[in-house]
Amino acid sequence: MSNAASRPARGRSVLVHPLIVRITHWVNAFAIVCMVMSGWQIYDASPLLPFAFPPFMTLGGWLGGAIAWHLAMMWLLIANGILYLGYGLASRHFKRSFFPLSARGVLSDFRSALHFNLSHTPGVYNAVQKLLYLAVLLLGILAFLSGLAMWKPVQFEWLAAALGSYPSLRWLHFIAMTGIVGFVIIHLALVIIVPRTLPSMITGRVRMDDKAGMRHEA
Amino acid sequence: MKRDTGLIRPRDAAPELKRVERRLLLKTGLSLGALTMLTGCNLSDGDEVDRALFAMSRFNDRVQALLFSKTRLAATFPASRITNPFRFNAFYDEDDAPEIDASDWKLEVSGLVDDKTPWTLARLRTMPQENQITRHICVEGWSQIGEWSGVPLHLFLKKIGADTRAKYVGFKCADRYYSSIDMPSALHPQTILALDFIGKPLPTEFGFPMRLRIPTKLGFKNPKYVVSLFVTNDNPGGYWEDQGYNWFSGS
Incomplete structure (x- = not known):
């Protein structure tokens, strides 16, 4: 094709997820699963609400094992988080991918999504995606800060005091976890509805179906 | 393990740790299957996992010793x-x-x-x-x-x-x-x-x-x-x- 240089040609694959985003995504997925499951085991030692997580959903086998998992995986999550946030800020990935974000855009894209009529340009997030990814990023930061304050309420007393009393730290951590798990459920549901987004998170590439990008109607 | 003495000397620390690791393994093993299923990772070698967890716990001991301040006080209440x-x-x-x-x-x-x-x-x-x-x-x-x-x-x-x-x-x-x-x-x-x-x-x-x-x-x-x-x-x-x-x- 003569105009191949100016736009992606039909059937050509383009890079939508850089290698560093793919690596940190899967390391994050593994670490979050470990953190949530060991966290549920820890929760079960002294539940905040009148329910406990069934043992098959937990990791560690008992409180001591769960804490060992939680405080080991914490470092993997921190290292991975630094790598991802560092890349996201330095490469302007956050700025490019998450902004601008407007309430009107979110509403209109949400309406389109409900009608299964949302246009999807590879590598470009729609407004609902932007909102969800930004929200889960903030929830992750809340989980990190409340967890750190709970681990070290004396050494990081300024942080613990800023977030409230010790019991409220547990609630904040629990709420952040609930939000993250909610995100994961929506995220996985969307992958099931649009399965072709999964291979691109591994290879980083998508095939262009037509010059206007992909449109999926389920 | 019921010890009447709390003292563990370095020369018998190794078998002690091994026993501890084994017990932790027995307990962690129960729900490891659930994680393996979810992530697709083969974590069947529980001994290695427990050894890594213990190594991380010792690492966390050192980090906490570094974070500890002799002058920072726990909050007091009325x-x-x-x-x-x-x-x-x-x-x-x-x-x-x-x-x-x-x-x-x-x-x-x-x-x-x-x-x-x-x-x-x-x-x-x-x-x-x-x-x-x-x-x-x-x-x-x-x-x-x-x-x-x-x-x-x-x-x-x-x-x-x-x-x-x-x-x-x-x-x-x-x-x-x-x-x-x-x-x-x-x-x-x-x-x-x-x-x-x-x-x-x-x-x-x-x-x-x-x-x-x-x-x-x-x-x-x-x-x-x-x-x-x-x-x-x-x-x-x-x-x-x-x-x-x-x-x-x-x-």
């Missing part, structure tokens, strides 16, 4: 915030808590100290007493505010001529419980050999006649019914610590 009733907690039922006769009780002192004379309760009362209203945080996640008074451990260690360059202070208890803390935490101004709870001698359920109160560590690092205190360079471990709880467990 008397109106004291939790009432305060909760009994041990590895046995309240009925089985040891009832100690104050006239028989003596605190044995050993290890790297100059004066190994046992201490009576009356003599401990002659030392300066420090009072604190602090939050007792359990490893399980619940917490309660209580009021304790007793002898600051740093004054006691000075009095018995302890080598404060040693690494650990160990405690053995009348209920076979045992625990140990690092020297910097032992010298922290809020670490006390508590004799009183809310203005009265410790009741039986909270460790009569003496317990360690250390608000810069989790609850299980606050042994009750203490009968022996020793200073050492070999990590003495602890009842829960040897089963897999993080040893430092600082706040």
Whole structure:
């Protein structure tokens, strides 16, 4: 094709997820699963609400094992988080991918999504995606800060005091976890509805179906 | 593993750790299957996983020692915030808590100290007493505010001529419980050999006649019914610590 240089040609694959985003995504997925499951085991030692997580959903086998998992995986999550946030800020990935974000855009894209009529340009997030990814990023930061304050309420007393009393730290951590798990459920549901987004998170590439990008109607 | 002595020397630490790892493995193994299914990772070699978890827990001990500040104090509260009733907690039922006769009780002192004379309760009362209203945080996640008074451990260690360059202070208890803390935490101004709870001698359920109160560590690092205190360079471990709880467990 003569105009191949100016736009992606039909059937050509383009890079939508850089290698560093793919690596940190899967390391994050593994670490979050470990953190949530060991966290549920820890929760079960002294539940905040009148329910406990069934043992098959937990990791560690008992409180001591769960804490060992939680405080080991914490470092993997921190290292991975630094790598991802560092890349996201330095490469302007956050700025490019998450902004601008407007309430009107979110509403209109949400309406389109409900009608299964949302246009999807590879590598470009729609407004609902932007909102969800930004929200889960903030929830992750809340989980990190409340967890750190709970681990070290004396050494990081300024942080613990800023977030409230010790019991409220547990609630904040629990709420952040609930939000993250909610995100994961929506995220996985969307992958099931649009399965072709999964291979691109591994290879980083998508095939262009037509010059206007992909449109999926389920 | 029921040990009557809390002392673990470096030469027998390796088989000790192995036993601990194996027990942790038995317990972690139960739900490892669920994780394997979810992630698709093969974590079937539980021994390796437990070894890695223990290595990370020792790494976390070192990180916490670095984060620890001798001058940073645990938050204190007004008397109106004291939790009432305060909760009994041990590895046995309240009925089985040891009832100690104050006239028989003596605190044995050993290890790297100059004066190994046992201490009576009356003599401990002659030392300066420090009072604190602090939050007792359990490893399980619940917490309660209580009021304790007793002898600051740093004054006691000075009095018995302890080598404060040693690494650990160990405690053995009348209920076979045992625990140990690092020297910097032992010298922290809020670490006390508590004799009183809310203005009265410790009741039986909270460790009569003496317990360690250390608000810069989790609850299980606050042994009750203490009968022996020793200073050492070999990590003495602890009842829960040897089963897999993080040893430092600082706040």
